[in-house]
Amino acid sequence: MxxxxxxxxxxxxxxxxxxxxxxxxxxxxxxxxxxxxxxxxxxxxxxxxxxxxxxxxxxxxxxxxxxxxxxxxxxxxxxxxxxxxxxxxxxxxxxAKTEIELRKDWTESHNETEEGILLADTQKILADGIALLPPQQKMVYELCRVDGLKYEQAAQCMNLSVETVKSYMKLALRSLRSYMKSHTDLAVILIILKII
CATH class of the missing domain: 1.10.1740.10 (RNA polymerase sigma factor, region 2, helix turn helix motif)
Structure with missing residues (x-):
């Protein structure tokens, strides 16, 4: 081409x-x-x-x-x-291969309905935590974690340096972890680690 x-x-x-x-x-x-x-x-x-x-x-x-x-x-x-x-x-x-292997090895029984409710509650708490972030941190978090942009791409979108974007992301993650710890119990925190 x-x-x-x-x-x-x-x-x-x-x-x-x-x-x-x-x-x-x-x-x-x-x-x-x-x-x-x-x-x-x-x-x-x-x-x-x-x-x-x-x-x-x-x-x-x-x-x-x-x-x-x-x-x-x-x-x-x-x-x-x-x-x-x-x-x-x-x-x-x-x-895809890794996921197939993990599924083969995972024989632990679980209650999908209960986990679904727990996950929905966790996502709601996370969304509340994101909403409380300062505007720049929130935008960096959403661009990188929700939209999947790399730090360089987010920096370009926001007209910031890559180091500034990394700094905002660290602050956002620290705030979110603190918020989640104060609003959830230990079982939920394990699920959160997969989300954040």
Whole structure:
């Protein structure tokens, strides 16, 4: 899935290596559809394809200075997209195998109705705790834990540094753990550890 290259691609890559965001936007806008289409073809998931697009473009931003004038950027991005998509697919296969193995080993009897009620109550308490977080911490928590964004992506969305996002996440998790401990008993805390 090669796309024709821009006339001034080498020049834009040099500018990106110097930190020129406008040059990066030109290349991003030019290649984003091809990268996204390739990822969605391989992964069959819009969410995962968007994740791959962001990671591939982040890699381009970081490695622009290492690319030579002879680099076929379309081919380079296709290779990055394919490799990252395959990594995700391998991870999903491994997770599925692990889950199957865990289910085989889990012979403990349990009451699904009672656990369902307990889980619903726990999720309600967690939602209450999230609602009490300061706005920045709440937004970071929701972007990273609910929407599944990486810290770098959340930082970009919020126009913050990655370190600031990590700091907000630590504070949010500390607050939520404290809130949950004061509003639940020990059995519920074990379930919470899987949620938070």
């Amino acid at each position: 090669f796309v024709r290259s821009l006339n001034n691609e080498s020049q834009l890559l040099r500018k990106i290596a110097e930190g020129d965001q406008h040059a990066f936007k030109i290349i991003y806008d030019y290649h984003r559809r091809a990268v996204y289409a390739r990822a969605i073809f391989l992964l069959k998931s819009e969410v995962l394809a968007e994740e791959v697009l962001q990671e591939v473009m982040l890699k381009l931003w970081q490695s622009a200075g290492k690319l030579t004038d002879e680099t076929n950027l379309g081919a380079y991005l296709t290779t990055l997209t394919r490799n990252r998509s395959f990594q995700i697919l391998r991870r999903r296969v491994l997770e």
